[in-house]
Amino acid sequence: MKKFAGLLAATSLLLTSAAFSSGAMAQDWPDEEKVVSVVVPFAAGGGTDTAFRQLTEEVKKYLPARVQIVNISGAGSAKGTNEMLQMPADGYAVLASGTHTIGATMQGLTPGYDQLDQILGLNWDPFIVAVLKSRPYKDFDGLVAAAKEKPGSICLGNAGMGGATGLASVGINLKFDRAFNVTPFNGGQNLRADVLGGRCEAGIFSQSEILANAEELQPLVVLYENRSTLDALSHVPTLAETGHGDLAVPGGSYKSLAVHKDVPADVKKILADTFAQAFKSEAYAEFMANNGVIADFSEGDAAEAYFQSLVEGFEPLVREAGLYNKK
């Protein structure tokens, strides 16, 4: 019994030390003993994940504390966003934010951007609709015709309903009288596996995903306003060029870095400066160039303002798609 009491004492000691360690703040940020979690609200291996992993690798060189990616996937980025918002607003949790945050917030899945501050705007990753090469559809119109012929029979996959690919797929589907079976996968990795495995006909991908599977995938149309900056994909037509210029969908995924809005201003500044330094590194520039990612940098208030302009642009799209459910 004495021993059991000792055990209880040890346990309670641990609990108390846990309760006390949460005090310290701002002036000596970051505490080298602590870990800065970069919450990626998607499964590992997708476009957002890859982009932030590359960035985090660079950040590690400039930040004395340990930086770690934490993948919390589910509900098209809403789950990870919510969990990140639950963490203490001390700057040790940052969110891989962007268009997916807008989509998830407007669908009422998370308080999202209302409780976040965008501290850095990063880049755009244009979307491409692609199918397996062995499929009979040679262009976007061919795919649409096949879907219209037998409504619901053609799967149009996205990487999660809350995200920008989700909105894009819903937008496309609405435009063509709901002819597609819009299917949300848990992240780009799962979407790729099922398109490559022949279980889902078409998917909305980022360029890097197409490049990695260039032998199997046939890109049909770029959703972004301009053609790809990559030689290998510059032949793919844009929506306007295929005669669907009136189709207003998110043309790509925008990525930004966000923290809880209650994070002290000086901590926000340190985080923004460090991540900006990583963003401007040679290695990250090379990563963006190789993957056709288009830099669109903004910092501090400018980042927040740019994000707000995107929010305004998205609202009619989300309403039109019948997904607007913001509380």
Add this chain to the structure above:
Amino acid sequence: MTDILSGLDLIMNAQTIFWVVVGSILGIILGALPGLTATMGVALMLPITFYLPTATGMALLISVYTGAVSGASIPAILLGIPGNPNALATVEDGYKLAQKGLGSLALGSAALASLIGGFLSLLILSFFAPFLAQATLAFGPAEKFMLAFLGMAVIAAVTSKDLSKGVMMAALGVCLSLIGTDPFTNAPRMPFADVLSSTPLQSGIKLIPALIGLFGISQVLYDLERLKTGNLAMPQVKMVYPFPTMKKLCQMWRVILESTGIGTVIGAIPGTGASIAVFLSHERAKHITNKPGSKLDKVGTGSVEGVFAPEIANNAVTGGALIPVLTLGIPGDAVTAVLLGALLVKGIVPGHELFVSNMPLVYSIFFGMGLSLIAMFVFQMAGIRLFPKVLGIPPSLLIPIVAMLSFVGTYAVDGQAPLTATYNMGVAFALGVFGYLMKKADYPVSPLVLGLILGQMLEENLRLAVKLAQGSYLTFVQSPIALTMLVGVTLALLLPRLRKQKKA
């Protein structure tokens, strides 16, 4: 070929070798101490891997795993008590050998068999690995769902004499995995959602705290009862030449190959695991050695053959168990679930792309396994004289250490936010108490664990498969792979019952 070389490059460094040594010794000790399991050791080591390169971290975890698998044979041989289920079938012949005064021969044979079994299954794994990439594409949501379901059915059927208990525990595990939020709509899933959805409960029950609770803390509670019983009498190990002769090894070729095959295949099926493989291989070895004209010693009488068969099989299981994890991301048991977690933290996603674009890492995992097998063998042999002392560690010292490690490990795994970490410790404690009560009531805990591990995978793949099939549940019987597995599920659930009726 360049893939293999760059894989070797990832693993051949002082840091990796250091951690493999640490992992092996720790694994052997954990395996040897009855009640402590590979799962707990691997779960406790997981936070360390966050600081290590991927290949090194995996090598560390795998060395704890292989160490614990073979370490379990030590008390089985010396005391007749298996350290964990891996050594269930080693007891019969190993203990008899030890009583004949051939303890060191039994221990040496067990170590050698572990080495051989591990390496043979590793060979099989690396030979097939390049072909696995294509095979993974054949697995869609319907197939993945059925595979996970098969794993649950098998474990429910094999871990308890009473099938209904196994099924109940598996179902409870799935229910626990559903706590948190809906993976598609983010709707809260918990009682009093208005209040509780803004607590850490929204992230549900995380795997590591659950495992540490069910395997570490419940064992602590269980062992508290042992405090009153005195220490076990330790046998002295007399040193004789610890290995069977070369001639004997050659004669045993069939036992060796069949046990490897059994271990690898059983290991690759989710939910099955070592306890089935060791009994099957022991039975097969009995059959082979009992054939008229066989020059081998009969299994069951205290023979080297009877130690070899299960010890080869349980290490072959480790190689087989990596197959579904690396190809489909479906862990077959708690240990491989932790291995999977370690990979995902590093952004390595098992599946098609791992084999297409990251073969060096796959090979580095294989090399890490080879390295950990060698370390395991070396330390098993070096430690023969020390083992009786390890087994003599009094529970009054062991219990507080395990309890402390359990809580520290739980706190560290999600370590930055005190609220989450405290919540995780609460989960570990609650499940620890629950696991203890279930053990007392004779309900199997492993189906619960597998339900918890596979629950989310089951749900997501079920919903996705039905969505892809435009709402039709027939998709599960239309795919030949899924249909085969459905037959497997039926067999797993019906066979024990039929056998019982036959006996009656």
